[in-house]
Amino acid sequence: MERDSGPEGVRRALGRLLEAVLASRGQANAVFDVLAVLQSEDHEETQEAVRACSRLFGALLERGELFVGSLPSEDAVMAGSQGATRKYKVWMRHRYRSCLNRLQELLVHPSFEVKELALSTLMKFVQLEGARPLEKPKWDGYYLFPRQLFKAVVEGLLSPEDDCSLLLARFREYLEHDDIRYHTMQAATDTVGRVTDRHPEVPLTFWNNAFTLLSSVSLPSQERGISSFYVKHGELPRTWKVVHLKEHRKAFQGMWLGFLKHKLPLSLYKKVLVIMHDSILPHLAQPSLMIDFLTRAYDVGGAISLLALNGLFILIHQHNLEYPDFYRKLYGLLDPSVFHVKYRARFFHLADLFLSSSHLPAYLVAAFAKRLSRLALTAPPEALLMVLPFICNLLRRHPACRVLVHRPLGHELDADPYDPEEEDPAKSRALESSLWELQALQQHYHPEVSQAASVINQALSVPEVSIAPLLELTAFEVFERDLKKKGQGSVPLEFIPARGLLGRQDDFCAQHFTLS
């Protein structure tokens, strides 16, 4: 074969070869040339070869010129005395297989274009094979899906070495189809199990890839939704599993449980927990199976516990989970960092839900209120603007706790009876205390905070203040609000004339800093 230089030449040469092979079976050996280009180092050439293969084998599949059934070994057939057609078909099928192997290898190619092209070609083969199966059906109406091929694709996607997030994003388009999704779930379960078995130390990239794939699987919420199939079939018998949402759910559950039973890296834990409540739990066939995972996460502490709360809440609320010492643990979660973490809004939203029951004992609510107001002494203004109404709401809901802000017949105390170190809210003696912290916050430098803290000076009004709009408040919003506010009259001015940057002698700045 003469080789032209450049991708253009390669393309023309490949086109000629392609026509030759498709035109007559005698020219079949030209396939080797095509497959050779597939091994090329040059990206452009590889792409051309992939396209050529796609067209070639696509056409052959359409024509049914590939051997159907379990493939005998090449040498045996060649040596045997079967008909030339059969020999040709077996031979071609072997070429097809080697092409597939090469395409799988290309899935981890450094160039994204090549990867993408390989993926789409493989998916095209999946579609064609599904329409004209290369296996013989075991019985009439047996559902045939090119499982082997598809599993190989998924395995290629979940590479332990390379970050495939871009390719996975491309693959997400195929996940729209119900059959692809179903088989992806099965293949992913399989692959995760195999990889974790094989490697004692599973690399982080694999986990990330796996999570990306798993999290992009989203089930439809209704049975009727299952109607789009990648591999077209005339009619779908009810016996096929792909048709039923229940089967999908089972596969989904198996996939996630198989994934989560392994020891995951910490960052992945957070990611899983973040999507747990709205993408995973509702689609599980049996959500209570997540209990183990969630309780373990809740025990980890810190931000992970905060995130696990959401999933736990759904289990408690909708699936009758009995969780001993739930409130005690929640109480333990309250430390100064809750005002600074990213998930502050989510946490306080849930805490509001948990503490909304009017059947909670007064000592518990009092302990929470006291703890929160203690923590408020270290909080930034945007968090204070949220937590102060939160505390006041607690007091409103539980009139028994109003003694915290109104104890007309109380004696003077030597010290605050509240014990901040105590982990058990029952023993913290919060009910004997008062919320002096809020009184201190009335001296806060931000006027809105001090105003919010001054609410306790009067008898609390009956209706609760909705904290929902305050949950997502950021310091920047507070800043913008302050900037936009207009005072009446002109801006008040400092009357002591400035003498210089560090002009005033009694300033801290002037005392501790020098200009040079």
Next chain:
Amino acid sequence: MGKARLAAARTRGAGAPAGAQGGRARPNPNPFEVKVNRQKFPVLGRKARHAVGQPGVSRARAVHKRTQTLLKEYKERDKSNVFTDKRFGEYSSTMSPEEKMMKRFALEQQRQHEKKSIYNLNEDEELTHYGQSLADIEKHNDIVDSDSDTEERGTLSAELTAAHFGGGGGLLHKKTPQQQGEEGEKPRSRRELIEELIAKSKQEKRERQAQREGALELTEKLDQDWKEIQTLLTHRTPKSENRDKKERPKPDAYDMMVRELGFEMKAQPSNRMKSEEELAKEEQERLQQLEAARLRRMRGEDEGSEARKPKHLSADDLNDGFVLDKDDRRLLSYTDGKMSIEEEQSGEASDGESEEEQGEDLSEEDPENSSDPDGHSDLESDMDSEEDCGRPSGEPRQALGEGTTSIGHRAQEAARNQLPYTFAAPESYEELKSLLSGRTREEQLVVVERIQTCNHPSLAVGNKAKLEKLFGFLLEYIGDLATDDPPNLRVIDKLVVQLYNLCQMFPDSASDSIKFVLRDAMHEMEGAIEARGRAAFPGLDVLMYLKIAGMLFPTSDLWHPVVTPALVCMSQLLTKCPVLSLQDVVKGLFVCCVFLDYVSLSRRFIPELVNFLLGILYIASPNKCGRGYTLVHPFRASGKNSELLVVSDEEDKATWQRRGLSLHWAYRLKAQNKTEANHTSRAWVGRQLHVDVVYISPKPSGAKCPVGSAAVFRTMTLSAQGHGAAVLPNTTLLSCLAVCLALVKGCTQFYSSLPSFYAIVRPLRALLMEHLAGRSHPPELQELCQSALANLEEPEPRCRPLVCAKSKPEPLKLFTPRLVKVLEFGRKQGSSKQEQERRRLIHKHKREFKGAVREIRRDNQFLARMQLSETLERDAERKRKVKQLFNSLATQEGEWKALKRKKFKK
């Protein structure tokens, strides 16, 4: 049309009740004609308006009225000619004829006396005598025109009359018989008579004419004479005119002087010069007033009530705050530069002194530094100013006299003289920068000053806007200076005064500018937080802006349009920016200082500040046990930065002396972090920081720098094993720690009165105990620790349980009925006045409408009746006529038949 007629009819009916309703006054004797509207039950207070009706009478009246009006119109319906009798009162039945005549006469008189022209004031009633105007008669000059026949006028001679009309003349009477007798005989005599008569009359006419001409001549002569006399009489007035003419041309010098003196502005009595004590007292009063206003704002009391307006605003006021008031004049006196000169001089003077004192140190300096004596002297001056803390602030002014010869002053003088005197206000930031770039500090100041004075708002209209812009440009310039390499803090220091002055003149635009730069800084930080979850400490410019905002505006207000956002901004800096390097520590501590200065008067609580100080103490603590405190966000209990401030070099500790942190630090280290290039950092260490080394530790810092300390401090200078590098950071670390401890002390002083003080400072106390327990600090620091701890160790005040303010007792429910004023019975109550009025009008309209419909119906009925009666009448007439005809025909027939019968009989 019907309506209009009805209305007319109604008014007429109302107008003439006396005659028509005469019968109503007497009680109707016939009980059958009375209809009683029975009431079902009596209602108190209601007036029954139509209790009794007389249907017969009212129907008769209505019919009568219709015959008067409607019927008349009906009868005249096809007639185009209308006879209108406009005589006054012709149809009025109430007037007697005499009255009518009198009234008509009076009207006629009035019509005559109507003024012909409203502008003619003299027009009076014209009096007449026998129809002749008295004024005409009185004129007497009944001039007879020559060509008109005067004979026809009223004064005819008797002869003429007799001759013409033949009446009354005795002669003629006598003659008539003669004439009758001798008519035929003497016809000529009559002709002669007539001719004679004509001649006579002609002669008479001529005579009269001559007489009249004579009279005319006489009057003319008289006029002439009168004119002559008149000139004699009025000779005085021309004389006075002449005198005026004479005076004008020659103004007397003396007079002029007198006038001038008279009109000259008298010196206004002014306030006497005030003595020093009085001035001081006034100043004190002013300050007290301002302080009271500040306190009010701090407590957040109503600002509107105390916002004072200028007492009087002139119409020419430019509203630029330029008021020639006493107070303002004081403030404005800064703009002419005097005040700043004094400042400058005092500073420079102390510089001079310090230079002498520290002269021996110069030899040890780096070559580069010694080549820049000014910078060096600045350093010293700051040391001095530190020591000067106790000195009263008034002293610098006294130093004015002594410092006149100082170098700085001379430099400024030179600058003043060299620079042009007028500058156009810069229109853009680039312009300002080009004006200021390349000039020395003093020159820059002078330029800014002169821009201000040249463009004072009182000088031209657009100057206000120019100066407002100048504020923004200066602010930007300061930001640039702060981010320069090296930051030019000295210039900023001086420019602040200018900023303050501008801010006093234009508070609103100044606050807008500062808000703008703060918003910029926050935007940048917000972007970083969005992207990475955390933000780096901003550059020195933002810190400068924050500091300047605190100097221009009162920081103690409960709410202030600039200060409150600045506070939020600082809170963000302290909570969102992780402390990764020593430079971050310095910046953070500076922000802490500014923050604490902001609340130094109002003593407000800043949680972030306590957290940050806790974090700094933590990273400076060598042996952490971690009990009794929890770190808050930007700090982590473990990690590579958790020992950032730990000092382990004993020697450094021994030689450390307490002194101020340099603001340059905040910048320098940043540059080093940015470049990350080892050689740069080494060069930096060698070049820049060595200066400090020399001052801080007089002993030449050794090459025996322990590797350990450098390792501890690896985040700062990984490659700082060069000579002296490690010593310097260590001392700086200790200085940072000292500042931190001082801030802790300040905090505890401020917040000791807060209710939960103990809970707030508990973590601080735990950490301080750790520090003390370590006993690893220099003695001075130990002392500082002790004193800070002493404040914290105060016994917790007794806690009084919280009690809500007593709310107003709720009033008991009372059972007295609610009283509602009933305005009108039978009406819907409780609606508003407008609604009631509307309802009333609607009701009225409805009633009127119904009434009108009824009237129209009745009219139609009446007309129909009339038409019917007409038709009947016509029919009857016709019948009658037909009958008559038949009768006559029958008679004729009868006669004819009788005649025929007669014939037959014959």
